[in-house]
Amino acid sequence: MPEEIFDVDRFVQISERAEYCAIKRLRKTVKLKLRTPKRLYTLKVEPTMAEEIVKKLRCEIREV
Secondary structure, three states, X not given: OOEEOOOHHHHHHHHOXXXXXXXXXXXXXXXXXXXXOOOEEEEEEOHHHHHHHHHHOOOEEEEO
């Protein structure tokens, strides 16, 4: 089951053990999805904030 995360710092920590991060850009929000071996984690943020978070991630980045 996917789990939604609301804390950006926790999301960045999870990215250390993630296989990849999928980025889905919508009209008003951006969904960041981390795929770990056991679970899928999602974070919804505004487009301006998403670019800052993507720079901090420590895994492969995929645009969807």
